[in-house]
Amino acid sequence: MITFEGVTKRYGDGTVAVDNLTLEVPTGAITVFVGPSGCGKTTSLRMINRMIDATEGRILLDEQDIRKIDPPTLRRGIGYVIQQSGLFPHRKIVDNVATVPYLLGWDKKKARARAMELLERVGLDPKLAGRYPFQLSGGQQQRVGVARALAADPPVLLMDEPFSAVDPVVRMSLQDELLRLQSDLRKTIVFVTHDIDEAIKLGDTVAVLRVGGHLAQIADPPTLLAEPADDFVEGFLGKDRGIRRLSFVPARGIKVRSEPGVEGWSVVLDEDDRPLGWRADGSGGTDGAGTAGAGAAEGRAVSADGAGRGDRAGGLHPFGTFELEKDSLRAALDAALLAPSGCAIAVDGDGRFAGVVTRDALDDALVRATGVGSGG
Numbered sequence: 001m002i003t004f005e006g007v008t009k010r011y012g013d014g015t016v017a018v019d020n021l022t023l024e025v026p027t028g029a030i031t032v033f034v035g036p037s038g039c040g041k042t043t044s045l046r047m048i049n050r051m052i053d054a055t056e057g058r059i060l061l062d063e064q065d066i067r068k069i070d071p072p073t074l075r076r077g078i079g080y081v082i083q084q085s086g087l088f089p090h091r092k093i094v095d096n097v098a099t100v101p102y103l104l105g106w107d108k109k110k111a112r113a114r115a116m117e118l119l120e121r122v123g124l125d126p127k128l129a130g131r132y133p134f135q136l137s138g139g140q141q142q143r144v145g146v147a148r149a150l151a152a153d154p155p156v157l158l159m160d161e162p163f164s165a166v167d168p169v170v171r172m173s174l175q176d177e178l179l180r181l182q183s184d185l186r187k188t189i190v191f192v193t194h195d196i197d198e199a200i201k202l203g204d205t206v207a208v209l210r211v212g213g214h215l216a217q218i219a220d221p222p223t224l225l226a227e228p229a230d231d232f233v234e235g236f237l238g239k240d241r242g243i244r245r246l247s248f249v250p251a252r253g254i255k256v257r258s259e260p261g262v263e264g265w266s267v268v269l270d271e272d273d274r275p276l277g278w279r280a281d282g283s284g285g286t287d288g289a290g291t292a293g294a295g296a297a298e299g300r301a302v303s304a305d306g307a308g309r310g311d312r313a314g315g316l317h318p319f320g321t322f323e324l325e326k327d328s329l330r331a332a333l334d335a336a337l338l339a340p341s342g343c344a345i346a347v348d349g350d351g352r353f354a355g356v357v358t359r360d361a362l363d364d365a366l367v368r369a370t371g372v373g374s375g376g
């Protein structure tokens with residue numbers, strides 16, 4: 001646990017970058033500092049590894065005042081990842097990743113073996129190990145930066161806008177990778193970003209800062225979306241709070257009907273019970289795919305995300321599915337909105353038909369999730 005107790009940072013020119021910050025960063029979870037430019041995010045982060053020292057207040061790492069730990073010792077237990085990766089340009093990738101193990105005096109073979117293991121762990125082809133940073137894409141460099149920070153297995157990881165310099169698609173995959181890694185590693189991570197969507201996606205806890213270095217609100221993402229503390233936080237969260245909140249409500253428990261159809265529409269399944277699409281009742285069906293349990297489909301292309309392209313010519317309409325045990329209510333709503341029947345198709349972990357969610361069932365689930373009209 002990292003604790004900020006009334007921490008203030010005043011720079012030499014009088015700028016108050018952080019003002020009386022008090023908060024807790026729980027062990028083994030991701031805490032995100034988010035806020036507009038100049039609100040003191042980076043200053044707050046760098047005070048944790050003493051790249052910057054606080055003017056007032058205390059920061060405790062597992063109940064020990066960090067001012068009592070000399071900076072090199074402190075930093076040995078704290079990985080640090082920055083924007084643009086900060087790799088050494090004249091060192092090969094493997095040696096960049098092995099930087100800290102080398103500093104700690106590991107023998108070269110062991111340090112390199114650790115580096116290779118980490119490259120694989122962050123999703124990089126080990127063949128890249130012999131290259132120099134300029135021979136890698138921006139996204140690959142960021143992965144190397146993460147691998148380097150993890151090399152000595154520090155319990156704490158500080159990440160300062162690590163994914164800001166890459167395009168949105170790469171950024172999303174880096175975020176997913178971080179979450180995957182974290183579900184394994186359970187590090188104490190402090191992550192700085194100015195992007196509220198990134199904060200909400202990654203944070204177990206999100207601290208919203210405002211200019212002047214004030215803490216505006218600290219909460220888990222669903223609470224933040226449901227109950228922003230003030231107009232500033234509400235404005236910073238942006239639009240569609242209600243819909244975004246549904247991402248945190250599990251679809252599990254929603255009422256499903258086991259018949260593969262609703263009035264006027266049938267779900268067409270392949271022989272393994274995987275949905276192929278919706279067909280309007282009475283529209284025939286010329287493609288050989290049967291409805292509900294009739295089997296005998298020749299197997300139609302269905303995209304990896306479960307959203308079929310549909311085939312109106314063959315009588316099949318586009319559809320969306322959601323995974324009953326894993327997806328959110330937002331995914332269920334999305335599946336319903338994509339379907340011509342207005343109903344969502346639920347599938348199990350193997351993509352097999354698990355039921356149909358009618359609009360009424362969806363409505364009930366939404367009422368339960370939001371509390372509106374639930375009668376208390």
Ligand SMILES: Nc1ncnc2c1ncn2[C@@H]1O[C@H](COP(=O)(O)OP(=O)(O)OP(=O)(O)O)[C@@H](O)[C@H]1O
Nearest residue numbers: 011013015017036037038039040041042043044194
């Ligand atoms: N060395 C310094 N001397 C004086 N003022 C500084 C110094 N470093 C930062 N500041 C000021 O402190 C405030 C907070 O800066 P900081 O970099 O912590 O903000 P930030 O939220 O990380 O911003 P950004 O998102 O733009 O990186 C800003 O007003 C900044 O100009």
